Amino acid sequence: MHPRKFTEQLEDTRIVAAIREAERKTSAEIRVFISRKQVEEPVAAAQAAFVTLGMNQTAARNGVLIFVAPRAHKFAVIGDEGIHSKCGNEFWQKLADSIAGHFRKSEFTNGIIHGISKAGELLAAHFPRQPDDRNELPDEIAHD
Numbered sequence: 001m002h003p004r005k006f007t008e009q010l011e012d013t014r015i016v017a018a019i020r021e022a023e024r025k026t027s028a029e030i031r032v033f034i035s036r037k038q039v040e041e042p043v044a045a046a047q048a049a050f051v052t053l054g055m056n057q058t059a060a061r062n063g064v065l066i067f068v069a070p071r072a073h074k075f076a077v078i079g080d081e082g083i084h085s086k087c088g089n090e091f092w093q094k095l096a097d098s099i100a101g102h103f104r105k106s107e108f109t110n111g112i113i114h115g116i117s118k119a120g121e122l123l124a125a126h127f128p129r130q131p132d133d134r135n136e137l138p139d140e141i142a143h144d
Contacts, residue, residue: 001070001071001073002070002071003034003035003036003070003071005070006034006068006070006108007034007070007143009106009108009109010034010108010109010112010141011109012140012141014109014113015032015109015112015113015116015141016139016140016141018112018113018116018117019031019032019116019139020139021117021120022116022117022119022120022121022123022124023120023129023135023139024129025120025123025124025128025129026062026120026123026124026127026128026129027059027060027062027127027128027129027130027133028058028060028062028063028064028083028123028127029055029058029062029063029064029135029136029137030063030064030065030066030116030119030120030123030139031053031055031063031064031065031066031137031138031139031142032065032066032068032112032116032141032142033046033049033053033065033066033067033068033141033142033143033144034068034069034070034141034142034143034144035049035067035068035069035070035071035143035144036071036143036144037069037071037144038069038071038072039069039071039072039074040072042067042069042072042074042075042076043076043078045067045069045076046065046067046076046077046078047078049065049067049142049144050063050065050067050078050080053065053137053142054137055080055137056080057136058080058136058137059136060082060127061080061081061082061083062079062080062082062083062123062126062127063079063080063083063137064077064078064079064080064083064119064123065077065078065079066099066112066115066116066119068108068112075096075099075100075103076096077092077095077096077099077115077119078092079092079119082127083122083123083126083127086126087122087126091122095115095118095119098114098115098118099111099112099114099115102114
């Protein structure tokens with residue numbers, strides 16, 4: 001799918017609202033990144049975007065990135081080392097599978113929101129919001 005067509009279908013305000021809602025319960029940071037490029041390896045591209053967005057610089061190393069490459073029909077969900085050490089690969093695979101189910105039905109906004117919500121639940125359990133918590137990263141959807 002052409003990236004412009006994909007982004008036109010997304011309901012940005014709902015996605016940003018979902019990020020803000022999830023982050024109200026956790027000290028973690030959640031971002032969504034839409035790549036306009038042809039991506040062969042979505043995990044490697046997601047890892048590069050993670051660093052470019054400064055997500056590896058959060059205080060608790062607890063950022064999560066939902067990376068979507070519509071031109072390649074691929075996506076990845078990755079978390080920083082603080083999260084990965086607490087939940088392992090199984091959580092990420094289940095989360096990716098559930099997002100893929102929405103994407104197969106062309107429910108892109110709902111798939112992303114579902115991923116944000118599920119990630120938020122896990123993050124709240126392992127990284128509850130602290131009284132001095134601040135939003136370390138923007139909530140808006142990022143693009144390349």
